[in-house]
Amino acid sequence: MRQLLRRATRTLSTSTKPRLAALRETLARDAAPKPLPDAPENARSFFVETRGCQMNVADSEVVRTLLRGDGLREAESASTADVVLLNTCAIRDKAEQKVWTRLRDLRGRRGKEGQTVAVLGCMAERVRDDLFRDGLADVVVGPDAYRKLPAMLRDQGQSIDVTLDRSENYADVLPTRVEHTAHGAFVSIQRGCDNACSYCIVPYVRGRERSRSVQTILDEVASLYDSGVREITLLGQNVNSYHDATTESLKQQPREYSTGFVPFVKSDKKDSQTGVRFAELLERCAAAAPDARLRFTSPHPKDFPDDVLETIARVSNIAKQIHMPAQSGSDQMLRRMRRGYTCEAYRSLIERARSVIPDVALSSDFIAGFCGETHEDHLRTLRLIEDVGYDMAFLFAYSSREKTPAARRLEDDVPSDIKKKRLQELIDAFRTGREARSRERVGKIHLILVEGAPRRDRGADLVSGRDDGNRVHVFPSSLPDGSELTPGDFAHVLVDRAEGATLIGVALRRAAGAGDRPLVDAETGAEFFIDEQTGASRW
Ligand code: SAH
Ligand code: SF4
Ligand code: F3S
Secondary structure (H helix, E strand, O other), X not given: OHHHHHHHHHOOOOOOHHHHHXXXXXXXXXXXXXXXXXXXXXXXXXXXXXXXXXXHHHHHHHHHHHHHHOOOEEOOOHHHOOEEEEEEOOOOHHHHHHHHHHHHHHHOOOOOOOOEEEEEHHHHHHHHHHHHHHHOOOEEEOOOOHHHHHHHHHHOOOEEEOOOOOOOOOOOOOOOOOOOOOOEEEEEOEEOOOOOOOOOOHHHHHOOOEEOOHHHHHHHHHHHHHOOOOEEEEEOOOHHHOEEXXXXXXXXXXXXXXXXXXXXXXXXXXXXXXXXXXXXXXXHHHHXXXXXXXXXXXXXXXXXXXXXXXXXXXXXXXXXXEEOOOEOOOHHHHHHHOOOOOHHHHHHHHHHHHHHOOOOEEEEEEEEOOOOOOHHHHHHHHHHHHHHOOOEEEEEEOOOOOOOHXXXXXXXXXXXXXXXXXXXXXXXXXXXXXXXXXXXXXOOEEEEEEOOOOEEEXXXXXXXXXXXXXXXXXXXXXXXXXOEOOOOOEEEEEEEEEEOOEEEEEEEEEEOOOOOOOEEOOOOOOEEEEOOOOOOEEO
């Protein structure tokens, strides 16, 4: 087997970077939305452009269904569409500036004469009728008002609806999916946010927390699975505070928070009721899509009680990966941010997660240069990043958002060059840690979902895919038994080396599904699997 690995990886030259970039580009092109055969050629056409987080991606899929249901047809590009819809993000000023630029572009040379421009999403909710300024937008619709969109577009005049609706969750609208990865799909399970992190605009633009009923989620998961989807990501702004009070729980457990966590805003209503909570939902979704990999994002650290961690560890097709947004490593900053935990509580949660879920991949979000952040505070964040060793991190410079508690009560006093410098230091610390984590992966077997069709490249047909931790692996598509891997297959891949964040290896065998993990020798920690033909343990 070692020889096979050597032979297979020898064909991959040592400097594969440009080829990896080309491969990634082709994979991205493969994942681009395909035109949908529906309304007649002469029907009014629309094109949706999506910015921001996965929630917006999922919402755009709902919008596409609503518009197609009203007889509109999907255009191939913004420049040819009768209606362009920009689904926007308001999380940082930079995100909004890009939308203003795009709007001016659409009204200028990049748009089509007489084109209707609709602004949707979080910036629509925040900026409201200012978007009509200079005739840049015709229609402005907030995240809870998409059902009104078809009628508003029919009217053809200027119109706005930014009503937030505490019960809207579009549970009955089957999203028209864009393939964001081959065989992957998002399922929105929860909307809104009841936390009040002082820096964050999300509670203002997305409204209060609400969860979709268990049954509608399970039906959608099962139908995605039947249609061949092999990776399902459950979505919500606070995905792990999921709570469906209308469905009877099989567990009857009261709400619990992560050990050592006291949430900033405590909801008595949610605390006092039973109903189905996140751990139970995870388990039921995993059972509804038995060979598919189940992920979730974006969670809050406060909602990882032991039963959630134990469910992730125990249920084999749930990815062993957790996003654990810390934001800062300084208690002073965490207090000002109103995160509701101390750095010590966060660190012990990380330890707990690592002890309950061996080899769990961890990621986080951090903000550099929040109000009043001292050099000492910054060093504490750096230390946290170094100590944890994240597989992935999203790092941002603080951007003050009007109306948030921080903008009203705290001073945005860290100069922008210092914010940038600190951000760069956080990025560097994260990259160093990630490289070390990648090196730890070398010589190990990983369960990979193959994502892109093979590309012939210098003597080998290369495919790429991701492991549980979302790390990208590249390896030849052929297996030792002579068969070929294709997108949607799971495979056991032995990693030969790390190139930056990408892992290069060789596929050893086809896996039966997301739950078919390599076995681990309890004494040595070495991975192995049982050869189907001989019954012997291999590797
Ligand atoms: N509900 C998600 C957050 C969504 S926003 C969660 O709590 O994880 C994604 C990330 O954007 C946040 O985690 C935070 O790191 C960052 N962010 C939010 N507001 C910001 C601001 N005003 N400036 C800079 N980064 C911000
Ligand atoms: Fe924003 Fe905090 Fe809510 Fe996340 S938990 S969306 S950071 S308010
Ligand atoms: Fe942006 Fe709205 Fe998501 S503000 S990050 S698109 S919830």
